[in-house]
Amino acid sequence: MKTEDKLPPGLPSTHPDRRGEVSFAYRFSTATSPLAVGRGLGGLARRLFGAKTFLINRIAFGLVAVLLLLALLGPVLAPYDPNAPNTNAALQAPGAVHWLGTDDVGRDVLSRILTGATQTLISAVLIVVFATLIGVIVASAAALAPRWADEVVMRVCDMFMSIPSLVLALGLAAALGPSLTSIIIAMVAALWPATARLTRGILRETMTSAYIESAQIVGMSRLRLMVRHAIPNSLDAIYVHASMEISGTIVMMSGLAFLGVGAPPPSADWGSMIAQGQDFITTAWWVSLFPGLAITLSAVAFGLAGDAVRSLADPSSRRS
Amino acid sequence: MDARSPILNVSALSVSVPEKLRIGGGQGDLRLVDGVSFQIRSGERLALVGESGSGKSMTARALMQLDRDVVLKGSVCWDGTELLGAAPRRLREIRGAEISMLFQDPMTALNPVLTIGEQVAEPLLVRGVSKKNAYRKAAQILDRLHVPKAKERLRAYPGQFSGGMRQRVVMAAALVAEPKLLIADEPTTALDVRVQEQVLDLIEEQSRELNLAVLFITHDLATVAGLAQSVVVMHHGKFVEQQNVDDLFSKPQHPYTRGLLASVPRLDADPNRRLLTVEDYMANHGGESLG
Numbered sequence: 001m002k003t004e005d006k007l008p009p010g011l012p013s014t015h016p017d018r019r020g021e022v023s024f025a026y027r028f029s030t031a032t033s034p035l036a037v038g039r040g041l042g043g044l045a046r047r048l049f050g051a052k053t054f055l056i057n058r059i060a061f062g063l064v065a066v067l068l069l070l071a072l073l074g075p076v077l078a079p080y081d082p083n084a085p086n087t088n089a090a091l092q093a094p095g096a097v098h099w100l101g102t103d104d105v106g107r108d109v110l111s112r113i114l115t116g117a118t119q120t121l122i123s124a125v126l127i128v129v130f131a132t133l134i135g136v137i138v139a140s141a142a143a144l145a146p147r148w149a150d151e152v153v154m155r156v157c158d159m160f161m162s163i164p165s166l167v168l169a170l171g172l173a174a175a176l177g178p179s180l181t182s183i184i185i186a187m188v189a190a191l192w193p194a195t196a197r198l199t200r201g202i203l204r205e206t207m208t209s210a211y212i213e214s215a216q217i218v219g220m221s222r223l224r225l226m227v228r229h230a231i232p233n234s235l236d237a238i239y240v241h242a243s244m245e246i247s248g249t250i251v252m253m254s255g256l257a258f259l260g261v262g263a264p265p266p267s268a269d270w271g272s273m274i275a276q277g278q279d280f281i282t283t284a285w286w287v288s289l290f291p292g293l294a295i296t297l298s299a300v301a302f303g304l305a306g307d308a309v310r311s312l313a314d315p316s317s318r319r320s
Numbered sequence: 321m322d323a324r325s326p327i328l329n330v331s332a333l334s335v336s337v338p339e340k341l342r343i344g345g346g347q348g349d350l351r352l353v354d355g356v357s358f359q360i361r362s363g364e365r366l367a368l369v370g371e372s373g374s375g376k377s378m379t380a381r382a383l384m385q386l387d388r389d390v391v392l393k394g395s396v397c398w399d400g401t402e403l404l405g406a407a408p409r410r411l412r413e414i415r416g417a418e419i420s421m422l423f424q425d426p427m428t429a430l431n432p433v434l435t436i437g438e439q440v441a442e443p444l445l446v447r448g449v450s451k452k453n454a455y456r457k458a459a460q461i462l463d464r465l466h467v468p469k470a471k472e473r474l475r476a477y478p479g480q481f482s483g484g485m486r487q488r489v490v491m492a493a494a495l496v497a498e499p500k501l502l503i504a505d506e507p508t509t510a511l512d513v514r515v516q517e518q519v520l521d522l523i524e525e526q527s528r529e530l531n532l533a534v535l536f537i538t539h540d541l542a543t544v545a546g547l548a549q550s551v552v553v554m555h556h557g558k559f560v561e562q563q564n565v566d567d568l569f570s571k572p573q574h575p576y577t578r579g580l581l582a583s584v585p586r587l588d589a590d591p592n593r594r595l596l597t598v599e600d601y602m603a604n605h606g607g608e609s610l611g
Binding site for chain 2: 213214216219220228229
C-alpha cells in the first residue's frame with residue numbers, strides 16, 4: 001500500500017484568499033449534475049421495459065407508447081381531411097368507407113380523432129411538464145427561503161388549491177379566450193400548486209438527511225446544495241407524481257373543451273367532438289361515442305402507466 | 321503563527337433554543353450548552369466526552385453554525401477572526417477548507433446518487449478548482465486513507481462500499497481541502513470494533529502527518545484513551561472537567577468523571593454486587609449541583 005507523505009505541489013490552492021476567479025458558467029456546470037438526472041431517467045427506462053416488469057405494467061407502457069406514436073403521426077395517418085365538410089356524407093354510420101362514421105357535416109370521425117390525439121395528448125404532456133417544472137422551482141425556492149417566505153408561498157398554494165382545479169382552469173381559460181394556448185396556460189396555472197406542495201414536502205424531508213448535512217459543511221451554497229444534492233434525490237417521487245397527473249389532465253382538458261372553452265372550431269378536439277355529437281346521440285351515437293372511448297382509453301392507459309411508475313419507484317407499494 | 325497559540329478559541333459559548341421554537345412547548349429558552357470555553361492548538365487532539373444529551377454534538381455544531389433555529393452566544397474565535405455573527409459567505413469559505421466535520425453514520429453521510437469521486441472532489445469543485453485537478457487530488461487523498469484502487473473507485477457509488485470504506489470516503493471528503501481542524505462527531509459509533517480501530521488509527525495518523533487539529537466527540541472513554549491528548553468531560557451542557565488524558569484516567573477530579581470511569585463494568589468484579597452508577601458517585605458527594 002503506497003502512501004504519499006506530502007500532497008503534490010502545483011495544485012490550485014483552496015484557500016479563499018488565494019483561489020483563482022472562476023466564471024459563473026463554470027460554477028453552474030459543476031453545480032448541476034446532469035449525469036445524476038440522466039442516470040435516474042435511464043434507470044427508470046430500464047425498469048419500465050426490463051424483463052422483470054409485470055405484464056399489466058408492460059401493457060400500460062405499450063398502450064402509452066402507441067398513443068404517443070398516434071399523437072405524433074395522427075395527422076399523417078388520417079384517411080380524410082379532418083376539417084373538410086362533405087354534406088353528401090353527413091351522419092353516416094360506421095362502415096367500410098368511414099370506419100367510425102361521419103358527423104353532422106360529413107367529416108370523418110376517425111380522421112378527427114387521430115388529429116385530435118396530437119392536440120390532446122401532446123398538450124397534456126406539455127401541461128404536466130410545465131406544471132411540474134414550475135412546481136419544483138417554486139418548491140425549491142420555498143425550501144431555501146427563510147421560514148416566513150416559505151409560509152407565504154405555501155399559503156398562496158393553499159389559496160389556489162382551495163378552488164377546484166377544473167373551476168379555476170375553466171375561469172382562466174374563458175378569460176384568456178378560446179385557444180389551445182390559453183387552455184394550456186389555464187391548466188398549468190391550476191395544476192402547479194399541488195406539485196409545488198408535494199415537492200416542497202419531499203424536499204424538506206430530503207434536506208434533513210445526513211448526506212445533505214455533510215454536503216453542507218463542505219462549504220457549498222444552499223442553491224448548489226439544492227440543485228446537486230436535494231433535487232436528484234427527490235426525483236423519484238416527482239416522476240411518480242407527474243406520471244399520475246397526465247391521465248387527470250387528459251380528462252380535464254377534454255372537459256374544458258366539452259364546455260366550450262377549448263380550441264375554437266373547427267379544430268378537432270375530443271371534448272368538443274362529444275359536445276357536438278350530443279344533440280343527435282339517439283340517432284347517430286358514433287359521433288360522441290368514439291371520441292369518448294378515445295378519452296377513456298388514454299386516461300386509463302396513462303393512469304395505469306402512472307401506477308406502474310409508482311410501483312417501480314416505490315417497491316413497498318408493489319403488488320405481490 | 322506561533323505553534324503554541326490556539327487556532328480555535330471558544331469562550332463562554334452558549335447554545336439555546338428560543339422558547340417559541342421548543343418542541344412540545346415548555347417555558348423559557350432551553351439551554352443546551354451553557355457557557356463553555358476551550359482552546360485547540362494546531363495539531364492538538366482534544367476529546368469531548370459525556371453522556372447522550374450532554375451537549376457534545378451541539379457544541380460542535382455550534383462551531384460550524386449548522387443549526388438555523390438555535391441562538392448562539394459567546395465567542396468562537398477562529399484563527400484570529402470571530403465566527404459568531406460572521407457573514408454567511410465567510411462561513412462557507414471556512415467550512416470544509418479550514419474546519420471540516422465527520423458525522424456519526426457513514427452509511428447515510430454519502431449522497432446515494434452521486435459517485436464517490438464527485439463527493440470527495442466536491443469541496444474543491446465548490447471552490448473553483450478544475451475538475452481534472454479536483455479528481456486527481458480526490459484519488460490521492462483516498463490513497464492516503466488506504467482505499468485500495470482509489471482511482472477506479474472514484475466512479476463507484478456509495479452503495480458499493482462497506483461501512484468502514486464509506487467512513488474513509490467521508491473522511492477523504494473532509495480532508496481533501498486540507499482543513500486545519502477536523503471535528504469528528506462520534507465517527508465510530510456506527511462501526512464494528514475492528515473497523516472502529518482502523519478509523520481511529522487513520523484519524524491519528526492524519527493528525528500527525530498533516531498537523532491537523534482534531535476535536536473528537538465520543539461517549540466511549542476507551543477510544544479517548546488511545547487518541548486524544550486532552551479530554552473535556554461534559555455534563556448537562558457544562559464542562560465539568562478538563563485534563564490531559566493520562567491525568568484524567570489516573571486521578572479524575574470531579575465526582576461525575578469518577579462515576580463515568582467507574583461505571584465501566586469490570587470482568588473480574590464480584591458478580592453478586594450491584595454495579596455502581598454515576599448517580600451513586602454523585603450522591604456520595606452530597607448531590608453536588610451540576611446543572
